[in-house]
Amino acid sequence: MTDDHSRDLGDRLRDLVPDPPAAPGRAAAAVERSRRHRRARTTAAVVGAAAAVAVVVGAVAVLPGDEVADPVAPATPQPTRSAGPTEPATDVECPDTTRGGRQLPNLSTSPLPSNPVAVRLCPISRSELNGFPASIDALEDGAEEFVAALQEKPVVEPDAERVCSADLAATYAFAIGYADGTRRIVTEEQFGCRDLEGAGPLRTSGGMTAAFVEALHDQREAQQPPGPAGLAPSCPVTYPAPGTPTYQLGETTAAVLCVRDPDQEGPAPWREVAVPADDLAVLVNDLTDGRYERRFPPTCPSPQLALVGVTAWGDLGTTQQNCGVWALERGVHRSGRAAQAVVDRLVAQAPSSPAPEPTSRMAPDEALNAVVDLVNDGRLDVAGDHTSAPELLDAGGRIDVKTGSWRTVPTPRSVSAPTRLADVELIYRVGDGEYRDAVARMSRLPGQPWYVFGIELGDVVPTGD
Amino acid sequence: MEAVSAAGERRDDVVGGADPAAVSFESFVAARGDALWRSAWLLTGDAGRAEDLVQTALAKAWPHWGRIDDPSGFEAYVRRALFTTHASWWRRRWRGERPTGELPEPAPSTGPDADLRHDLMAALGALPRGQRAVVVLRHVEDLSERETADVLGVSLGTVKSQLARALAALRRSPALTDPEEHA
Numbered sequence: 001m002t003d004d005h006s007r008d009l010g011d012r013l014r015d016l017v018p019d020p021p022a023a024p025g026r027a028a029a030a031v032e033r034s035r036r037h038r039r040a041r042t043t044a045a046v047v048g049a050a051a052a053v054a055v056v057v058g059a060v061a062v063l064p065g066d067e068v069a070d071p072v073a074p075a076t077p078q079p080t081r082s083a084g085p086t087e088p089a090t091d092v093e094c095p096d097t098t099r100g101g102r103q104l105p106n107l108s109t110s111p112l113p114s115n116p117v118a119v120r121l122c123p124i125s126r127s128e129l130n131g132f133p134a135s136i137d138a139l140e141d142g143a144e145e146f147v148a149a150l151q152e153k154p155v156v157e158p159d160a161e162r163v164c165s166a167d168l169a170a171t172y173a174f175a176i177g178y179a180d181g182t183r184r185i186v187t188e189e190q191f192g193c194r195d196l197e198g199a200g201p202l203r204t205s206g207g208m209t210a211a212f213v214e215a216l217h218d219q220r221e222a223q224q225p226p227g228p229a230g231l232a233p234s235c236p237v238t239y240p241a242p243g244t245p246t247y248q249l250g251e252t253t254a255a256v257l258c259v260r261d262p263d264q265e266g267p268a269p270w271r272e273v274a275v276p277a278d279d280l281a282v283l284v285n286d287l288t289d290g291r292y293e294r295r296f297p298p299t300c301p302s303p304q305l306a307l308v309g310v311t312a313w314g315d316l317g318t319t320q321q322n323c324g325v326w327a328l329e330r331g332v333h334r335s336g337r338a339a340q341a342v343v344d345r346l347v348a349q350a351p352s353s354p355a356p357e358p359t360s361r362m363a364p365d366e367a368l369n370a371v372v373d374l375v376n377d378g379r380l381d382v383a384g385d386h387t388s389a390p391e392l393l394d395a396g397g398r399i400d401v402k403t404g405s406w407r408t409v410p411t412p413r414s415v416s417a418p419t420r421l422a423d424v425e426l427i428y429r430v431g432d433g434e435y436r437d438a439v440a441r442m443s444r445l446p447g448q449p450w451y452v453f454g455i456e457l458g459d460v461v462p463t464g465d
Numbered sequence: 466m467e468a469v470s471a472a473g474e475r476r477d478d479v480v481g482g483a484d485p486a487a488v489s490f491e492s493f494v495a496a497r498g499d500a501l502w503r504s505a506w507l508l509t510g511d512a513g514r515a516e517d518l519v520q521t522a523l524a525k526a527w528p529h530w531g532r533i534d535d536p537s538g539f540e541a542y543v544r545r546a547l548f549t550t551h552a553s554w555w556r557r558r559w560r561g562e563r564p565t566g567e568l569p570e571p572a573p574s575t576g577p578d579a580d581l582r583h584d585l586m587a588a589l590g591a592l593p594r595g596q597r598a599v600v601v602l603r604h605v606e607d608l609s610e611r612e613t614a615d616v617l618g619v620s621l622g623t624v625k626s627q628l629a630r631a632l633a634a635l636r637r638s639p640a641l642t643d644p645e646e647h648a
Contacts, residue, residue: 010604027494030523222525
């Protein structure tokens, strides 16, 4: 196609277009649409804030007709309806399925009513692996289409033979709210058979969570973030850490960097350092610059990192760094120079590694020193797994010891055969007190670390003071 | 053209009143709304959906009114919202939208070249949405390839490849066949 024909194409395409209809209210309609989104956001924010102070008295949704009533007390209080029964509901809350909360209600097999006012993506937190903080905002723009799409998913024939891979991943819930205040819950498996329950008969799904995420992001484009969400980032308890599916790294407003060394035995605790705002901007810009590595690094020389961030929408997400590269949705990313400098500085600022626990490979004197370090770190709960000696646990964390030689001790007949015993000579002092000779009585079972079952204090050691 | 209060907060209680910012937004829509609608029609092929697309794009852009000093900059923002919204409509599979060989609402086709117009509409409607967006931006909006890439949020290479495929497909339309190629 020549340049002339390219120009001709434009002319012909323009000729195709009919005359636009008169639209005198176009601007006002657009403004109203934008305002409606903002009102919805404000309502959601107010409800979220109220949740922190209000007392929830079991509110039970009453569903019309043959719908299965949702007996779940809402995780957050319903909006106050003091304005009167004529004011329609504009939001929906997640069911309380967090630990200690109730289980999901029986999911309805009736068709979903039309005209929902809002849809919210919720966790089904039967374990910490599946839980995540729900976003502040619910989907309103496109809620009707979303609900219709749920009911268009294929129905599973009752006698169908189904072979699914192991159900390892999370199941999420969609809380669907209606103007009369009622709620329906639909769940979608993220793996396995990808069952979709609660939208009429059992269906197979796949993709509805992703579709919800995309629709909510579209809705957010017309809104301003509601501001600080009252959600503080912290290093994960479980790892990989759960995150809000709607989390977008580029919208992170606060974050902590979590650091742990790769060569420690077992799951080492994270060392957490807050990321200042300026540093966060550098990191986020770097992580969202669209650059990806071609290959995953073959070696892992660096500590394991996790950037745990929250957004003004109340989303939480974790971005992992292993082997020096960040794991992003589209590939692995290596920090640029400026971002790497920030990472290096933050890692250096992270608290020092906590004292290691005694291990089965430690000699008696090493195990004793490890226990003393745990006590002096204030980790008495951990130290208590390795000693019952009051000279250690009750010393107020100000123990000074210098271990000397150690020797195994014959096991008395009264002690069960596999147990080994040892004595460790040491000099012991608490705080500014006197130094004293002492002997630590140690024992161990096969494959276990040495255990300090007693400290026998001896004479005061002259220091010449 | 300031839509931000002294406290730095947007004033959303002014449209329809005498606030100059609101008037300016309405003026902008009055001046450029039809042009946006024409692009939306070429993307959707339907007058109603075109209007919905324009209003959605305007609603998305409105919170930014007053933060962009240059009206042409605001129009670029709206245009980007329009095309990306259209792309997201496509990605939302629940709408059940699929590429189609026929635009659902053909423009009036009378006159000697009615068949050619119909062929062109069918060819345009058969294009994947990304290709259709590139064609509209390049050949109707007269944007450069770089500007097209910026609007769609894709790479320059993607624009070039999509445009090449789109033109190859359109070239097969009798409406755009170069008579000299058959000479």
